């Protein structure tokens with residue numbers, strides 16, 4: 001059985017862009033508007049010779065929760081529960097926000113292996129935010145650009161150590 005890697009993080013950090021990159025297909029919807037992923041998506045992903053099931057999150061579909069925040073939280077918790085490894089994504093251009101701290105808290109409680117990704121780290125704008133990511137207490141961040149396809153060798157090494 002392939003390990004399950006859940007991609008977790010607040011809206012708009014680039015989870016779906018990373019998911020599409022990992023599965024090599026445009027399955028997940030990418031949008032500038034936060035929270036646009038309409039449901040949970042999964043696909044077979046590869047990084048180098050690593051194979052795993054990737055789960056994209058932050059959907060709006062959990063009908064039992066009335067608020068958007070509640071639906072996101074519920075979906076994040078269920079994805080974390082079903083995962084072998086958490087791929088936690090933050091935005092290196094923005095740095096750590098209270099929402100990042102909130103999702104990181106859910107992930108820390110799960111006690112599962114975490115690979116922390118500082119996405120949007122292409123160019124110079126990403127450096128300060130990537131350093132900021134150390135504050136999450138989820139280990140050393142891997143600077144990445146899902147959109148520009150940069151940093152995937154370091155992501156490979158981090159995943160390889162976690163799997």
Ligand code: GDP
Pocket residue numbers: 009010011012013014015016017018029030031032034035036037058119120121122144145146147148
């Ligand atoms: P999600 O809400 O976390 O799933 O985020 P999306 O994947 O929908 O991306 C949100 C926005 O960030 C979109 O406009 C993406 O094009 C943009 N984005 C994603 N990855 C990168 C990246 O590596 N660099 C930059 N500059 N933008 C990115």
Ligand code: MG
Pocket residue numbers: 015016017028029030035036037057058
């Ligand atoms: Mg998304």
